[in-house]
Amino acid sequence: MADNRSPIWHPFTQHGLGEPIPKIEQARGALLHCANGNTLIDGISSWWVITHGHCEPRIVTAIQEQAALLDQVILAGYTHGPAEQVAQGLIRLTGKELRSPDPLAHVFFSDSGSTAVEVGLKMALGYWHNIGQPRHRIIVMEHSYHGDTIGAMSVGERGVFNQAYTPLLFDVVKIPFPVAGAEQETLDALEAACGDPDTPAAFIVEPLILGAGGMLTYDAALLRTMAEICGIHDVLLIADEVMTGWGRTGTAFACTQAGITPDILCMAKGLTGGAVPLAATLSRSRIFDAHVSQDRAKMFFHSSSFTANPIACAAAAANIAIWESEDVPARIAAISAHMAERLDALSDHPTLENPRHVGAIAAIDLKVPQGAGYLSDVAPALRAFFLDEGLLLRPLGNTIYAMPPYCISHEQMDRIFDAIGTAADQYAR
Ligand SMILES: *Cc1c(COP(=O)(O)O)cnc(C)c1O
Numbered sequence: 001m002a003d004n005r006s007p008i009w010h011p012f013t014q015h016g017l018g019e020p021i022p023k024i025e026q027a028r029g030a031l032l033h034c035a036n037g038n039t040l041i042d043g044i045s046s047w048w049v050i051t052h053g054h055c056e057p058r059i060v061t062a063i064q065e066q067a068a069l070l071d072q073v074i075l076a077g078y079t080h081g082p083a084e085q086v087a088q089g090l091i092r093l094t095g096k097e098l099r100s101p102d103p104l105a106h107v108f109f110s111d112s113g114s115t116a117v118e119v120g121l122k123m124a125l126g127y128w129h130n131i132g133q134p135r136h137r138i139i140v141m142e143h144s145y146h147g148d149t150i151g152a153m154s155v156g157e158r159g160v161f162n163q164a165y166t167p168l169l170f171d172v173v174k175i176p177f178p179v180a181g182a183e184q185e186t187l188d189a190l191e192a193a194c195g196d197p198d199t200p201a202a203f204i205v206e207p208l209i210l211g212a213g214g215m216l217t218y219d220a221a222l223l224r225t226m227a228e229i230c231g232i233h234d235v236l237l238i239a240d241e242v243m244t245g246w247g248r249t250g251t252a253f254a255c256t257q258a259g260i261t262p263d264i265l266c267m268a269k270g271l272t273g274g275a276v277p278l279a280a281t282l283s284r285s286r287i288f289d290a291h292v293s294q295d296r297a298k299m300f301f302h303s304s305s306f307t308a309n310p311i312a313c314a315a316a317a318a319n320i321a322i323w324e325s326e327d328v329p330a331r332i333a334a335i336s337a338h339m340a341e342r343l344d345a346l347s348d349h350p351t352l353e354n355p356r357h358v359g360a361i362a363a364i365d366l367k368v369p370q371g372a373g374y375l376s377d378v379a380p381a382l383r384a385f386f387l388d389e390g391l392l393l394r395p396l397g398n399t400i401y402a403m404p405p406y407c408i409s410h411e412q413m414d415r416i417f418d419a420i421g422t423a424a425d426q427y428a429r
Contacts, residue, residue, distance in 0.1 A: 114147025246270030
């Protein structure tokens with residue numbers, strides 16, 4: 001365990017509970033090796049970032065070689081090989097996946113999912129501003145999560161997470177989550193929001209599955225219809241693929257399954273295979289073109305110090321090469337099939353409900369009596385139970401989910417699902 005006098009202020013951690021804080025020394029594949037000799041199965045890909053597995057040899061080599069060649073350089077008015085390689089690779093890959101006559105054509109780099117979202121929102125507002133039709137309102141979906149910076153929180157679900165900051169958050173237009181059977185309500189709300197005479201600038205949405213909001217899934221056909229509604233009203237569609245990107249839903253991008261191309265696509269987490277931070281916001285030509293002018297006041301006013309860091313780009317280029325040379329979706333399909341089987345077996349469990357899965361993500365809810373939710377008392381208890389079982393799992397309230405790296409074995413997955421069954425016996429009340 002880490003020294004409890006450590007000055008580290010941990011994210012999303014209530015230090016007052018005194019929960020154990022395991023110290024991780026090494027990681028390989030789907031395993032984390034702790035300083036105390038324990039080994040954990042990384043059931044959540046180290047918070048949804050690791051895709052192929054920890055320390056994937058080709059990504060490690062790419063990082064090592066790049067670090068010795070060019071560590072960091074300014075991207076404002078300069079360029080470098082790894083950034084060019086990644087930008088071209090992203091345009092090639094999204095073009096092949098999404099097959100649109102008006103494809104994603106430009107890549108803006110940043111360094112986290114939150115910044116990729118901020119950039120996407122600024123691109124959308126900048127577009128309307130620069131073409132002389134200013135629009136400021138953003139449509140969002142209930143239960144969404146888009147990051148923890150002020151702008152990203154503004155377009156995300158409001159709750160205990162951002163209560164202290166609400167005076168700073170901007171107003172948005174919220175449509176309901178498409179609960180199975182009540183999808184039409186969502187479509188009607190989107191139609192009404194898009195049709196408002198004060199036309200919104202954009203609709204931002206997590207395609208196919210809302211992650212931090214509780215692993216809530218909806219159909220690809222519905223995503224397609226929502227994209228069509230935005231298209232009819234010329235409201236820009238921003239797809240937040242920060243979690244869903246790089247295979248989580250079974251295809252490289254979730255938008256593939258709906259056969260849509262968003263106007264703006266945000267990616268981060270798995271872009272480098274999860275090894276180092278890097279994010280990208282892709283846009284269609286018209287958004288970039290609206291920022292091209294002899295007028296310097298129309299340039300895109302955004303940068304972060306490490307924009308397109310060469311080491312991170314080298315890792316992303318290696319990741320893209322893996323996607324282009326191997327059948328990664330086949331690997332995910334095998335995981336998905338095994339998950340479906342194990343989840344099906346748990347669906348009869350008297351204290352579990354709402355089993356759902358998409359690609360390599362499986363989720364199920366533990367029945368809890370009092371108002372379930374993120375702060376449900378059961379979450380820390382479950383976390384501790386899973387840690388004892390040698391598993392890194394971090395339930396969202398009473399929602400237990402697995403989102404492993406694509407190298408996980410069936411035996412390792414079985415240990416996760418066996419433990420979920422045991423937890424359901426012990427922790428439901
Ligand atoms: C994680 C996440 C983000 C934020 O990404 P960070 O890299 O943590 O800033 C944004 N959107 C979605 C859908 C996410 O899952």
